[in-house]
Amino acid sequence: MAINPFEWQCSFCNQHQVVTDSTFAKSFKKLYLGKPRAGDVGVSFYAIRCANPSCNELTLTFSYVTAKVHNGDWVENAELQSWRLLPDSYAKPQPDYIPIALRDDYREACLIRDKSPKSAATLARRCLQGMIRDFCGISKSRLVDEINTLRERVEDGSAPKGVEPETVEAIDAIRGIGNIGAHMERDISLIVDVDPGEAQALIELIEMLFEEWYVARHVRDEKLTRVKMIAAEKAAAIQAGKAQMAQQKLATTTD
Ligand SMILES: [Zn+2]
Structure with a gap:
């Protein structure tokens, strides 16, 4: 039919x-x-x-x-x-230039989101912490302290390029949901009760940060490389033109 x-x-x-x-x-x-x-x-x-x-x-x-x-x-x-x-999970495909440890935590969090939200949330929290450490270079024992440091750096303008005030706002908004806030204030190995909706909110935050941090930086770097290449080609062409003109000048003076 x-x-x-x-x-x-x-x-x-x-x-x-x-x-x-x-x-x-x-x-x-x-x-x-x-x-x-x-x-x-x-x-x-x-x-x-x-x-x-x-x-x-x-x-x-x-x-x-x-x-x-x-x-x-x-x-x-x-x-x-x-x-x-x-596919066996709702994980979205992520590019290779995102560190494998982060992609694995994200993929596994998606895999168990419905069956074990608190395990999914724990993996998602570890992924978020891994991103703040890798992308922002901030490493403290508690995730909440890392987020606070990130906010200070965004405010005083010393945060890495691409980390916008809206990102910190989004992280704060997620922290306000149910037990997730408490989750971020405790030890990384501690499992806190959350429901599937809360785990999903964390997973979506991670997807957003992959996009806004890693993907955006990659696109920026690629564009910059292209612009530099074009500039180098133009410079080489100008150099070649100058050399040709000097040659011609030399030819006319020796005639
Ligand atoms: Zn397809």
């Missing part, structure tokens, strides 16, 4: 695309095992192949559903539970 094309974003490569029959598959199976607690049930899966040729990854979701009879056939009714099997 043909599907109605729909808009979708691939979690592997972040590319927006329209999903059609050529990149989509879905299947439903009624489970014939009497009536479990949920009534008539079945399982279904759907798979989407990314249309971006350089990605081409498969996103796979498996669902436990209720079933009903429609036109004499068993069909899927309502979803009871769903598991996204591929």
Whole structure:
């Protein structure tokens, strides 16, 4: 059966695309095992192949559903539970120039966000601390002291390029949510209770800082390298022109 094309974003490569029959598959199976607690049930899966040729990854979701009879056939009714099997986490792909330890903490925090929010929050906090140490060069025993030092440096203008007052504001806003503030004031190894929403807020803060700090610095550096290269080429061309003119002058005086 043909599907109605729909808009979708691939979690592997972040590319927006329209999903059609050529990149989509879905299947439903009624489970014939009497009536479990949920009534008539079945399982279904759907798979989407990314249309971006350089990605081409498969996103796979498996669902436990209720079933009903429609036109004499068993069909899927309502979803009871769903598991996204591929990709195995909601982590967004991050570029290689972000230190591997930070990317690993981020990816693992995303992986366990729903099953263990407090472990996810602990990993996210360690990642945030790692970023402040690596990117901002501030290292203290408690994360809260590092954030306070970062704020002072932003205020007196000695913070690294790209660390804006808004960033410190965002960190402070996250600190104000539930137990996360207490989390930042305690020892790094201490696990504090948080709910999935709080862990998600920390994960989103990390994604924002990856973008605003590491990605922005990389783009800046690339632009600077390009400008320097163009300048060097122009300088070389001017030098060559001057040398040619001197040669011509020499040629006319010796004639
Ligand atoms: Zn993709």
